[in-house]
Amino acid sequence: MHRKLLLLIAILFFSKDVKPQPNQDLHLFVYNVGFNGLTAGIGSMINKSKSTKLHTAFIQGLWKGSVGGLFIYAGKKTTYLINKEKTYLYGWPAKLIHSVGLSVTENAALAKPAFANYHINLGLTRLDFNLEKKSKIQVRILPVSLITILFGFKEGRRFDFDKTIRTGETIFTHPTNTLLQNRLLGDFTEAYSLGGCLVFAKDVSEPFQLFSHELVHQFQYRENMIFSTWLPKQNKRASTQKSKKGIFKYFYPEVPSFWLVYVADGIQPPPNYFKNFYEFEAERFSTNKYVPR
Secondary structure: OHHHHHHHHHHHHOHHHOOOOOOHHHHHHHHHHHHHHHHHHHHHHHHOOOOOOHHHHHHHHHHHHHHHHHHHHHHHHHOHHHHHHOOHHHHHHHHHHHHHHHHHHHHHHOOOOOOOEEEEEEOOEEEEEEOOOOOOEEEEEOHHHHHHHHHHHHHHOOEOHHHHHHHOOOEEEOOOOOOEEEOOOOEEEOEEEOOOOEEEOOOOOOHHHHHHHHHHHHHHHHHHHHHHHHOHHHHHHHHOHHHHOHHHHOEOOOOOHHHHHHHHOOOOOOOOHHHOHHHHHHHHHHHOOOOOO
16 A cells, blocks of 8 residues: 555656656646645645544545646646637636636645635735635735736836736736846746746737746746645644734735746756746647647
8 A cells, every 4th residue: 555655656746757748738637637636635644633644634635636636737728728719818717717726726735625715816916715604705915926026017117907907917018128038047038927927028929829828837836836835834824714813914925936846847948948847838738739848
């Protein structure tokens, strides 16, 4: 039993590093379901009640997190409709579906019922809807997102109100520059994601495909915030009634771990650009085409 469990953990943990087969959708499906199942399973063991056995907590977190992974995968698949139909309005259904997946996975990691709480990030705020209690809504500031939005305003200069409303993502568009310097990575690009916002150059070549690609990066950033559930004291204060008091009443403990895993996966120029798994995933979902790696 223990050997099978260890083998399952190894398969799920390293699934993103497996060389992609011709069916890249299957590869991404396994990764999204596996990543969320595994991280939720570990979180459930950390946050379980004293009476719950470790293996029981892991299995409960694993299957619930895997269900969350299905929604997350579906949300990412929906981003392609933005590119296909040439409209930003599909950003909203993609975001809402993805947020269901994030919520289910987080609930599982906190050893709660799968649909105990629904949350969604809107700009610099996180909205929590406690589904176990009627009319229970909490609004908190995301401190790292606030910083990135201020940085995005500095770099993009113009707040794109129209695209922000149509997509649900905070967007800045530079009024004159056709290329932007991504100061986090040191290269020049037409757009980049900061987690809290998106920054676009003026008159980009493929606006809908580019937005779809960057929206997937936004989703990846939020998915990796699951690791904050592994910090039990912090998250029990932030995710329970204790959040009514003190700093957690107004701020959510946002851990930007995605930046670390993105850089750790390697940043290479073309033709090896998509060896970075997160760039490969964003390109695959946004184009629905085979991505050479």
